[in-house]
Amino acid sequence: MSPRRVRHRVIAAVATWVLLATVVRVVVALPEHCPAVDSDIVYASAVEAVGWLERNQLDDGQWVYRYDKDADEIVGGYNTVRHAGVLMSLYQAASFDIDGALEVADSGTAYALDNLVRHDDWAAFEPSSNRVTTGAAALLVAGLVERRLLTDDPVHDDVMRELSRFLVAHVEPSGAVIESWDRRAEEPLFGQYSPFFTGEVYWALALMHLVFPDEGWDEPALRIGEYVATERDDAENYWPELPDHWSALGMWTVTLWPDRPDPDRPLPDVQVPYVERQAGLGSIQTRYESQRVDDWPRYLLRGRRTLGAGLGTVGEHLTGMWQVSVVDERLAHLSDPIAERATCVAGMLVDRQIDAVEAERYGSPELARGAWFQFGATQMDDQQHALSALLLTLPILEAEEANQ
Amino acid sequence: MNASVWVAVIALVVAVNPARVAVVAGGLGEVDRWRSSSLWTAAGGAAVGGALFLLIGAVAGPLLDAIDVSAPTIMVAVGLVLLIAGAKDLFMGPPPSDPALAGWRSILVPIAVPAVARPHAGLLVVGVAGAYGFWPVLAGTVLMVAAVAAASTAASEGVGSRVLGWLGAAGAVLTAATGAIFAVDGVFAV
Numbered sequence: 001m002s003p004r005r006v007r008h009r010v011i012a013a014v015a016t017w018v019l020l021a022t023v024v025r026v027v028v029a030l031p032e033h034c035p036a037v038d039s040d041i042v043y044a045s046a047v048e049a050v051g052w053l054e055r056n057q058l059d060d061g062q063w064v065y066r067y068d069k070d071a072d073e074i075v076g077g078y079n080t081v082r083h084a085g086v087l088m089s090l091y092q093a094a095s096f097d098i099d100g101a102l103e104v105a106d107s108g109t110a111y112a113l114d115n116l117v118r119h120d121d122w123a124a125f126e127p128s129s130n131r132v133t134t135g136a137a138a139l140l141v142a143g144l145v146e147r148r149l150l151t152d153d154p155v156h157d158d159v160m161r162e163l164s165r166f167l168v169a170h171v172e173p174s175g176a177v178i179e180s181w182d183r184r185a186e187e188p189l190f191g192q193y194s195p196f197f198t199g200e201v202y203w204a205l206a207l208m209h210l211v212f213p214d215e216g217w218d219e220p221a222l223r224i225g226e227y228v229a230t231e232r233d234d235a236e237n238y239w240p241e242l243p244d245h246w247s248a249l250g251m252w253t254v255t256l257w258p259d260r261p262d263p264d265r266p267l268p269d270v271q272v273p274y275v276e277r278q279a280g281l282g283s284i285q286t287r288y289e290s291q292r293v294d295d296w297p298r299y300l301l302r303g304r305r306t307l308g309a310g311l312g313t314v315g316e317h318l319t320g321m322w323q324v325s326v327v328d329e330r331l332a333h334l335s336d337p338i339a340e341r342a343t344c345v346a347g348m349l350v351d352r353q354i355d356a357v358e359a360e361r362y363g364s365p366e367l368a369r370g371a372w373f374q375f376g377a378t379q380m381d382d383q384q385h386a387l388s389a390l391l392l393t394l395p396i397l398e399a400e401e402a403n404q
Numbered sequence: 405m406n407a408s409v410w411v412a413v414i415a416l417v418v419a420v421n422p423a424r425v426a427v428v429a430g431g432l433g434e435v436d437r438w439r440s441s442s443l444w445t446a447a448g449g450a451a452v453g454g455a456l457f458l459l460i461g462a463v464a465g466p467l468l469d470a471i472d473v474s475a476p477t478i479m480v481a482v483g484l485v486l487l488i489a490g491a492k493d494l495f496m497g498p499p500p501s502d503p504a505l506a507g508w509r510s511i512l513v514p515i516a517v518p519a520v521a522r523p524h525a526g527l528l529v530v531g532v533a534g535a536y537g538f539w540p541v542l543a544g545t546v547l548m549v550a551a552v553a554a555a556s557t558a559a560s561e562g563v564g565s566r567v568l569g570w571l572g573a574a575g576a577v578l579t580a581a582t583g584a585i586f587a588v589d590g591v592f593a594v
Contacts, residue, residue, distance in 0.1 A: 005503035006513050013518040020485065020523040028481035031472035280592035287477055337594040 027301065032290040034344035035351040039397040042390050043096070045350045048370035049387040050093050053086060053380070054104045055366045061111030063380045064367065070376035072363030080126055081135040081196075082381040084112060088143035089384045089391075095150045096391050102150070105143065112140050113159065117183065122166035123159060130183040134170050137163045138200035145207035157212075164208050164217060167201045171220045175227025176235060177201045193236050198228060199246025206253035213259060222268065225250060229274035243281040245313045248320030251275065255327045267328045275321055279334050282318045286341040289314065290348060305352070308372025308382030315345035315389025322396055339396045346393040349386050407589040409540050412532045415582035416457070416544025417551050419486060419525040423571035424498035425450065426555035428519040430568075431501030438508040446556035447549060448508070449515020454545040456521050457529045461541035464533035475535040476593035482531035483587025489524035490580025494573060520552070524579075531586070 056064040063086060066075040090105035115127035125140050126132040141163045144156045170178040170188055177198040178188045205221035228247050233239065251271055260266035267275070289311060292302045305311075322338040325331040352372055359369035371378040372386050429437070429446035437445040468478060498519065505513045533541050555571065558564040 002503065006505055009503055010513060010517055013521070016518075017523040017526060020527060024481045024485065024527060025471070028484060029471075029473045029478050032474055032477065033472065276594075277592070279594040283476070283594045284591050287474060291477075334594055341594070 030291040030298070030302065032287055032344070033293070033348070033351075034290055035347035037343065037347045037350050037397070039394055039401060041350055042346050042393055042397060045346075045353055046093060046096070046387055046390040046394075047098055048353060048355070049383045049390065050090065050098050050101050050104070050370075052367075052370035052383050053090060053387075054100050055369075056380075057104055057107060061107040061109075061114075063108070066377060066379045067364070067367045067371070068377045069362045069364075069368050069373060074367070075377070079381070080129070081133055081139060082379070082384065083108060084125060084136045084139035084143065086380050086384045087112065088139045088146060089388045091143045091146035091150065092388055092391050095146060096394065102147075105147070109140075109143065109147075109156075112136075113156075116159070116162075117181075118162070119181075119186065120169075121162070122169060123162035124166045124181060125163070126183070131189070132181040132183055133194075133197060134167055134177055134180060135194060135197035135200050137166050138197065138204035141167070141204040142200070142207055145204070145211055148211050160208065161212075161215070164205060167204060168217075168220050171201065171224060173223075174231065174235070175223040175225070176232070177224060195236075195238065195242055195244075196246060198224065198232065199244045199248075199250060202228060203246050203250035203253060206250045206257075210253060210256055213257070218257065218259075221250070221254065225254065225268060226270050229268075229271045241277060241281060243278060243285065243314075243317055245317035245320060248275075248278065248317045248324070250320075252320045252323040255324055264329045267324060267331070272328070272330050275324055275331055276334065278317070279321050279325075279338055282314055282321065283337065283341045285314045286318070286344050290344055305374065307374045308349070308352070308378065309385040311345060311349055311352070311372075312382070312385025312387070312389040315342060315349065316385060316392060318342040318345060319389065319392035319396065323392075339400070342389075342393050342396055343400075346390055346397075349390055353386070407585050409536050411582055411585055412536050412540045413544040413547065414578070415486070415528055415586070416525065416532065416541065417548045418575045418578040418582065419489070419528050420450070420453070420520055420522060420548050420552070421493055421498075421572055421575040421579065422450075422548065422551040422555040423568045423575055424493065425515065425519045425552045426558060427498045427565075427568050427572065428501050428514055429556050430565075432504055432510055432514075436501075436504050436506055436510045438511055442556045443553060445510055445515060447553040448511035450520050450549040450552035452511055452516035453520030454549050456516070457526065457541060457545050457548075460526055460529045461533040461538050461545075464530040464541075465537075467530065468534045473534075475531070476590045478531045478534050479586045479590035479593070481590075482528050483583045483585070483590055485524045485527055486583025486586065487580050488583075489522070490576045490578070490583055493576035493579060498572065520548075 064074055065078050068075055087105045087108035090101045093101035112125050116123045117126050117132050124132045125136040141160055144160045179192040179194040179197055180189050182189050202224040205217045208217035233241050255266040292305045294305055318338050319342050322342055325335040354368045354371050356369050359365040362368040372382040425446055429442045434440050438448050504510045529541055558568050
């Protein structure tokens, strides 16, 4: 046997190891970027997001919808559901004692209440379209409940009930939620469902039961929750399973109901495996996003970084489930890994937000500061979802800091 | 990670594919075997390869931290690589016994390298150590050495050869199957 041939064999074997390690590192096991954050940093980032919404609110209570920083141009258009979402996030910010958030949210609420659609015994929120969505009403309810919990002010109680009756009127016996009401035909748009509104309605009704526990809002909420966990993906043709941040917030709210039969296991049984699956979806989204870098060649493998709204919803999703996992003993094993992923999302959000110094590089710093951009543009819902995600991560960080 | 730790232990054994190692050892000339024995040669090579796995397993956790790769992500990579390696083993024979070092040194080449210390098995060790810790690596390595020794007792000709062929194919299928489990588990891990 020739020593040279043996040497070649060993070299070939080593080369195979090196080649495999290189391919795995370059293609699959990319570094995950999770910038370190603490509660002060995250809070400051949330304050900056509120600042954007405060500076860019119009006189009538609406917000700048979309801004292109490269063209230094405010782009037209508006979205009613997102208006309700923004005011809801601002009420959340107010509950975290961020100055000015309550007043800005109240201005947004005034606009919403000036644009209600009333029919039978219910009300909905839609300024102009014939498509009156359950999503806008649900997020308006959620915002008003946040306000009610914060201020104890009953001024909006009646309209909250009117809006919630609209929501209940669109919940089918199965728990499915009809997407909207047709203003012209004066009837629900039967057979049309939304990937987002179902969870929004679930959350809104769960919140209503939290503040009005004797009015029966829990029954439709639980019906929706069971439908989401067991039937929705098949019935509405979602594959793979739909990651639903709104339902995560809904489940968290259900765990807060004081009338749940077992305080250590407040989540309905059917939702326990659902949370386990959803936590996996939120986690893979986090790991994938944390591998994204906009520079060549990395974006060829993972694509460009997601929207602020996209990353924010991942954070809302994870933080909602974290709250469930720390309350329900059946999900306690998920608490630490979910906290780790949610903190990673918060770190990415902080890292990607335009700060005051960076904003000065653009034509309209007041429209850039505190915002999240993709392809040079930001929308008000980028700030909304990112703001909520940051706020909802604070309890995780504060719990960790308290343990240190 | 949701997959059982026992899947990880079994994966370490089948990724090396003891039947294929036994075929390589059986193909050595008598003069090229340690103590003129396929059993000693194969087991010795498995022990050397296993020692390398233990070394990798001991540093895998800090290594993954240093390169910012989470356990689920490396297990997705492990799963994909095992799927390919299993398919390759199913359709391609074991490496040739020649060239080999003479005498006892044949445990190094061709047994430890390239038959036992296979790159996909090394990657698997990194993933298992990162996801489950060192002990499954140790357990899998010990079982792997024992399985290689057991497989090498089969004759490399006649019925024994056919048995090793079937066992090698079964190992390849199991390698691919564990790869699929790890890939799916890594994707959906929290």
